[in-house]
Amino acid sequence: MMTMMKNPIMLVACTLLFSSLAVLASQNSFGPDKCCFAFVSKPLPKRRVVSYTNTDDLCPMKGVLFKMLNGNELCADPSVEWVTKIIEAKEKLLAKKVDSSVSKESD
Template sequence: MTSHFPLSVLMMLLVAITLSEGLRGSGPKDCCYHFNKNPIPQKRVVSYVKTPQQCPIPAVRLKTVMGRYMCARSSASWVKDIINTMDSKVLLGKATNL
């Protein structure tokens, strides 16, 4: 008679994974919860993305020249300046990273 223990352990593991994935919800994955307090120099930012409206806190994800994403509050004046500058470059056809 073979033991059903390994099969039972496998089934319990699959149930645990399924439940934990279901508890995460279907909300957006790119929300920001921690924000840069210090302004990032504009020359270090290559692009930006606004977080989805479903996120609890409106924010902007700034991509740096090093490829890192940093979260910033969209209401901060320095963030608005970066967005305005980048948007004006796009309108003039100068930006290629957006």
């Protein structure tokens, strides 16, 4: 009689354990980290933008995520002219930094 009671309890315990592990695994492995669902409409001040990243291809809208001096992250439309100008300016600045660090190392 005792062995008949243990089997259903063990089955329920294993099922609960497996389902909780499956939920934890699915939360971390699917989909992009950050997506844009709305864009800022006014141009951002170039000097207040610290860095930028493009959103993942899996996002519903293609966007650029600007990290600002105050820590905020703002989404912008990558096809807008002021957005491309900020990106170009940040790329130039980064290239200048890399170039100066390479020339210091070779001295």
